[in-house]
Structure formats: structure tokens, C-alpha cells
């Protein structure tokens with residue numbers, strides 16, 4: 001059976017592993033160090049990151065929800081590893097969107113995700129279970145979209161931003177996209193009705209800045 005390397009051993013990595021299995025690949029998880037490897041109690045193969053040179057023939061994804069950590073690993077191995085995209089067979093795509101995502105590096109699309117059309121997606125983004133991304137959305141590198149979040153049309157999400165479970169981001173318009181600044185966290189269940197500043201945390205309905 002063909003194998004795929006997945007950085008991380010926690011829940012997000014194992015969700016990526018589920019996609020690998022669904023696509024007919026055996027996941028090989030990458031533990032940062034011996035302590036992480038010793039703590040791993042799930043089924044499946046695990047390698048140590050320091051041994052990665054013996055697995056250079058694999059394709060890799062980074063199954064780590066923290067967007068900054070994901071970006072650091074991506075930068076560390078940008079030249080040495082073949083980062084692939086992992087797309088669950090149940091994800092569905094508007095015209096040309098699957099091809100667009102397949103042209104990126106390290107994007108993970110979980111079960112039940114729906115992309116409509118004219119969407120741009122950066123490298124190393126994660127779209128978790130049943131999230132929806134609507135028309136004319138622009139998503140920069142290393143963004144994380146949690147389960148059941150809904151990004152409506154004409155939204156721009158900045159690099160490394162983190163959209164929590166069940167968030168709804170209301171639409172912008174053709175001349176002015178709704179802006180979610182870089183490095184911003186939107187807490188679970190929030191409804192975003194205005195632009196969100198960079199480096200901030202928003203919660204609630206309607207979403208308000210708390211940090």
C-alpha cells in the first residue's frame with residue numbers, strides 16, 4: 001500500500017489520516033521527538049522527525065491545527081519535501097475549484113467540505129469537516145477553518161487566521177470584500193458581521209473583539 005507522511009500525532013493529524021485511508025494511502029505520522037512518539041497510543045505507523053531523510057520519497061501534509069506551527073514546518077521543509085494536497089472523496093467543488101486546490105501545496109480538505117466557485121486558496125490551509133466556502137472568497141496561506149464554519153461570498157481571510165467551529169462570516173460585496181485580518185482568531189459560534197482586525201480574537205453574535 002502506498003504511504004503518505006502526516007506531520008503531527010494529535011486529533012488533526014489523525015483526521016488527515018482518515019482522509020489518507022479513504023484515498024487508499026497508509027498514513028505515517030511524524031512525531032516531533034521521542035516524548036511525542038512515546039505518548040502516541042493510536043494505531044498506525046509513526047516516525048521521528050529526525051529520521052525524515054529516510055522517508056524522502058513520500059508525499060507529506062501537515063496535520064497540525066495551529067497555523068503558526070504549520071507554517072514553520074512548511075518553511076523548514078519547503079525545499080526538501082514533496083507537500084501534497086489531501087482531499088476527502090466526499091468534498092465537493094464548483095467549476096475549476098478542485099483543480100485550483102490540487103495546484104497548491106499541503107492543503108487538507110476534510111469530509112463534507114463544499115467549495116462553490118471563483119475561490120482562491122493559499123498553501124497549507126486546512127478546511128475541516130462540513131465547512132463551506134462560498135463564491136469569490138480569497139483565503140491566504142496557512143488559514144484554518146474548523147468544522148461546520150461557513151464563509152459566505154466575497155470574504156478575504158488573511159494568513160494564519162483561525163476560524164472556529166460553527167462560525168458564520170457574513171458576506172462582503174464585489175467592490176469590498178469582508179476582511180478577516182491576518183493572525184486573527186474567530187471563536188466558535190461567532191457571527192462576523194463587520195471586518196475583523198489583524199492579530200485579534202473575536203467572539204459572539206455579532207462578533208466583538210475581546211483581545
Ligand SMILES: CC(C)(COP(=O)(O)OP(=O)(O)OC[C@H]1O[C@@H](n2cnc3c(N)ncnc32)[C@H](O)[C@@H]1OP(=O)(O)O)[C@@H](O)C(=O)NCCC(=O)NCCS
Nearest residue numbers: 128146147163164165185186187188189190201202203204
Ligand atoms: C475564542 C477562543 C479562542 C478564546 O480562547 P481564550 O483566549 O483561551 O479565552 P478564554 O477561554 O479565556 O475565554 C475568555 C472569555 O470569552 C468567553 N468565550 C470563550 N470562547 C467563547 C466563544 N466561542 N463564544 C462566546 N464566548 C466565549 C469565555 O467564557 C470567557 O468569558 P469570561 O471572561 O466572561 O469568563 C476560544 O474560546 C474558542 O472559541 N476557540 C475555538 C474552538 C474551536 O472552534 N475549536 C475547533 C477545534 S477543531
